[in-house]
Amino acid sequence: MSILDPNKYQTEVQLPCFEARVGYQRPFMMMGSCFATNVGERLVRLKLPVMVNPFGVIYNPLSVASSIRRLVDGLPLVADDLFEQGGLWNSYAHHSSFSATDRDECLAKINQSMASGAIMLRESSHLIVTLGTSWAYQLKASGAVVANCHKTKAAEFDRIFVNTSQAVEALKEAVAAARSINPSLKIIFTVSPIRHIKDGLVENQRSKASLILACHTLCSELSGVAYFPSYEIMMDELRDYRFYADDMVHPSSLAVDIIFKKFVHSAVNAQSVEAMNEVDRIVRAVEHIPFNSEGAEYRKFCASMAAKAEALQRKYSFLDLSVEIERFSR
Known part of the structure; x- marks a missing residue:
């Protein structure tokens, strides 16, 4: 007789682990x-x-x-x-x-x-x-x-x-x-x-x-x-x-x-998952609605995010963040 884990509140579906995976590298x-x-x-x-x-x-x-x-x-x-x-x-x-x-x-x-x-x-x-x-x-x-x-x-x-x-x-x-x-x-x-x-x-x-x-x-x-x-x-x-x-x-x-x-x-694939997590931070920053878009603090934020987006694009040659970089550079 098995004893159920008292800290487990769901019956979990076993996830497949696909050998061939999607990613940024190919459409x-x-x-x-x-x-x-x-x-x-x-x-x-x-x-x-x-x-x-x-x-x-x-x-x-x-x-x-x-x-x-x-x-x-x-x-x-x-x-x-x-x-x-x-x-x-x-x-x-x-x-x-x-x-x-x-x-x-x-x-x-x-x-x-x-x-x-x-x-x-x-x-x-x-x-x-x-x-x-x-x-x-x-x-x-x-x-x-x-x-x-x-x-x-x-x-x-x-x-x-x-x-x-x-x-x-x-x-x-x-x-x-x-x-x-x-x-x-x-x-x-x-x-x-x-x-x-x-x-x-x-x-x-x-x-x-x-x-x-x-x-x-x-x-x-x-x-x-x-x-x-x-x-x-x-x-x-x-x-x-x-x-x-x-x-x-x-x-x-x-x-x-x-x-x-x-x-x-x-x-x-693993490399794309890593990139997705970093892209998500850039996209969230783009989606952010500032309290004062004309203030010095927001301009500093945009300059920082533009630099991060450019660095991320250099790190992953398959990424195109040109739209986000332009958005932060306005």
Whole structure:
């Protein structure tokens, strides 16, 4: 009979230790749900060379797979690929953040992001994919699965469940396509810790279970594919509702920070982790709002931080802190 540690108040998820890791030295991509954006924004803030969601937020595995294949194909959208809804032009393959009142503006935003994403996919060391839900929406008229419904009438869609086999097949094809243009590309899959309660709590658990099984199937059948347990950390280590936002569904900022730090521990190389900690101090100084921006004390602070940023840039040749140096030198 084992005796539990009386000072231990959590069941901890064992973190993977990836052999191939991301860092400042080579660009990488993140695609998928809004959790990918949450983590990606923290990496961008720390100046890592990461591109986040070139199609905007995408939740279901079929749309994620389709987006990857679109980047590999490199074909731009044309005007006929867009549709107008509620005064906005939209793409069923993209998030509403790309929508615009002017069709040409919408098309330009989409094609610029896709072109950048195609280049980034060819150059990336890793593609990190966050899957959100197994539930998807299929247009009745064409049978196409959409990444976003854009408030089109529900009668236009069939709600479908993407089972494990379908997800594995689609994502396998997407990985193969990505590696046809970038043979050394490593893949990290994770499942979003955000519960989709509008699907129903039972349906959400079924959905997440299917995604987790798909991820582990891909890890076992493909080389260079790994899994990071975002969902499991939220459900087991952070199961208390104090780690949730006011809607009791989304992880709080604290919870995202905790999962982010665990991701960094598993997936970022040691030299980059050291640099991230130093970059964070520079970025915090930039974000600081002074009481008196014209005072001698603040000017002295800025001169000190500019010198530190310049020294840090010399220490790590892969860092570009020119924006921060200019900010402190004004």
